Amino acid sequence: MEEKFLELKKRLSEVSAINSAAAVLSWDQQVNMPTGGAEDRAAAISVVEELSHAKFTADETGSLITACYGWAQGLGEDSFEASYLRAARRDYDIARKLPADFVGEFSRTTSAAIDAWGKARANSDFKAFSPRLRKILDLNLRKAQFLGYKDSPYDALLDLYEPGATKAGLEPVFKKLADGLKPLIKEINARAGAVSNDIIKGDFDEDAQFALTNEIVAALGYDFSRGRQDRSTHPFTTDFSVNDVRITTRTERDYLPASIYGSIHECGHALYGQGTPREFNFTPLAGGASLGVHESQSRFWENIVGRSLPFCRWLLPLLRKHFPGKFDKVNAEELYVAVNRSAPSMIRVEADEVNYNLHILLRFEIETALLEGRLKVEDAPEYWNAKMREFFGITPAKASEGILQDIHWSLGVIGYFPTYTLGNLISAQLAEKMAKDLPGWKELPEKGEFAPILGWLRKHIHSQGRKYLPGQLLQRELGEPVKVEPFLNYIKAKYSGIYGF
């Protein structure tokens, strides 16, 4: 039996190697590629992805999984082999449920939709995009049927990004979160003038910003011998393997936090990738428990660590070093307040810690309503705008700052948005648990002592790789499911302090 398992491992390690190649092609596309190379690169990525898919979904893979499954589970639920087989079977079953011609149709539709979305957004013309969106919703409904579900087709899609999560499970969590956030937002908006972020706006040399972010992520524990940072239009993290996990950042000359917090966010993802055990490399156990758990890592470092007062105390001398003269008269408390300024925003990706989750809740409501046929595509923009008024008291003037702002739907992705909020919630749960194990950890960043924090995350999260479903992982390591209270307690305490209420 061990021989069959070795055969399976060899096969899936080759699939991982091919996926690694595709990831390099995509990274280069976003970081280095000259404009002229676009079409040929798309062709190369497509061929490589097809080869990976063909190898992975071949009957031989299924036979090997079936042959080893029982044997592996017999080695103990927590064994490498048992976890390996669970992850492999899950991926294989999903991949096999989708017929090749459906995957082809899906891919052709979304390829065209991305362009159409780009143009529609540029013209703020939702009607130009709506036929694509209808088609994409239809394809996602069919996808859900192929994958199977009990209550809502949304569950089948959500499960792709956050295994085990369901719409019915998320609804009460999201409602409690919204109920907790709305009064907080009112309090903050009533004091809108109390906080300024002028000190982090201005004119900051972009090479200096890049050098600063390299210094920051190195301090947090990012291993440059197994990764590198570059610049790209949209910051992202990509894992070629456990031993080459790359991040990108984006510098804005007139707005310093874009690079600093972009880098810290991606570094949080990358620390998860770099912390994956070596024996999980090129196996189905690499890659993180779920998108939500992944996002908990990026948000933990970005917000809970990076936007804390102790971190700002550590950061200030670095700012003075990289931008001589600019921060001489600023103190750490002013910096802390500036990087935490909260204000309603039309755009999700520009939203602060308080407002961000309501942007997600809005998308969750619209996605589920559209998919379940409770909302028509043509009525979606007004639904969106009404929700913006309800949550933030503002109305998008045009679709580009409303319903057309996100790329996700044009990519064919429905059911992904909730993972952002799950990440925020889990990050606060991790911070709470960390406080029990490492009393006083929140002060460590002031001295630049990030290693104990990373060590705790390595032990409880990173070292598990993809061995457990996210719900199981939280239960094992935190003794609880996803909860709203830690995040609400954290955000209320923080913002009542900053805005004084």
Add this chain to the structure above:
Amino acid sequence: MEEKFLELKKRLSEVSAINSAAAVLSWDQQVNMPTGGAEDRAAAISVVEELSHAKFTADETGSLITACYGWAQGLGEDSFEASYLRAARRDYDIARKLPADFVGEFSRTTSAAIDAWGKARANSDFKAFSPRLRKILDLNLRKAQFLGYKDSPYDALLDLYEPGATKAGLEPVFKKLADGLKPLIKEINARAGAVSNDIIKGDFDEDAQFALTNEIVAALGYDFSRGRQDRSTHPFTTDFSVNDVRITTRTERDYLPASIYGSIHECGHALYGQGTPREFNFTPLAGGASLGVHESQSRFWENIVGRSLPFCRWLLPLLRKHFPGKFDKVNAEELYVAVNRSAPSMIRVEADEVNYNLHILLRFEIETALLEGRLKVEDAPEYWNAKMREFFGITPAKASEGILQDIHWSLGVIGYFPTYTLGNLISAQLAEKMAKDLPGWKELPEKGEFAPILGWLRKHIHSQGRKYLPGQLLQRELGEPVKVEPFLNYIKAKYSGIYGF
């Protein structure tokens, strides 16, 4: 029949896309990859190359080639289809002649040999490398037997890099070249003190060097919208497709020509790649007629253009701009003399235009003698040193500056070296023909007018892609085979001027 041809084109375009992916992986490996990623990257490249090989050598490919061949030739010898089929069949036949287990053994042997060579060279210990070299010679003999040959096994290997070339054909050419060069070298060495290159040695900011080389290659016609330049340990050019042809350069703080002429050399290769017709992209007709013809392009730009007096006149103001103060008291004639200084060198890659080809002739003699069993591996170092004395009057003090200096043999590559000299010879033939079509072209670089020169090369060489074997291409475009006289005339005229004899 056209349907079968379209099927073949689709298939080979997918093979090209996979090869493009492998090239990106390799480029990234040399330009960007963090050290930790080495092992996984090697695995990814190996898997991707196997997929390409499997797809290309599949029976289906052969059936399609056979099915279309006659039909394509019927469309006219010069037609796209006929040329396509000739190139495809040539590649397919070669690939199919080598059994999979032999390819595996070859690859395993050379993988280990590269490491062994690196260590042996570091210790100047030829004996540590000699068992590997014996094995590699043996594998190359077997390779030649698989491929087939008439006179010498060397012919089968040479043909891989320079289709149609034979040992018997090269010998008289190389002899005439050596006979012409030896007296020239004596004249120069007798005047060794007459020329100094001190002005291009010193302390040159490496970022400024890089900026300078970007400006130079852009002026020569390198299209940055379909390529980019980076830095790497060894300069190289790589074609991901016709639309993404990248070059690298190497800066040495204390020696300016390394970056300038490294960039111009690679730019010469890249102009060939970027000049390939779009309809040849992702087909067997992309990639250049042969390594020798490719090298003729790099050498033409590097030496015949880049080391000419008119070019130095154009270059000098650029040097003054990028290195303020350093070239104020230098004139173009001094610069010209400095970049052309000639002196015997132990190391091929450091050799000047006069000496370079004798380094190749030495290797050609040793390679053929070793392969044909006329020279034993253990006697090769002394053979090498004797040739160095004969050609240059110097003796390597250790194997690292003698027989162990090149990586080629450890890569399993025998029969490649002659292409360097063929490139030098062809570059001079091109210059001679160009002078007939474009009288006065040699003065154009002084005014920065490189477009007519590039246009001529585009028309006569680049636009042909891989339609013809190198010998056919030269016959068509120059009306002659590879010849020694143009190079000898060029080099004698140049150096008698510089050294005054």
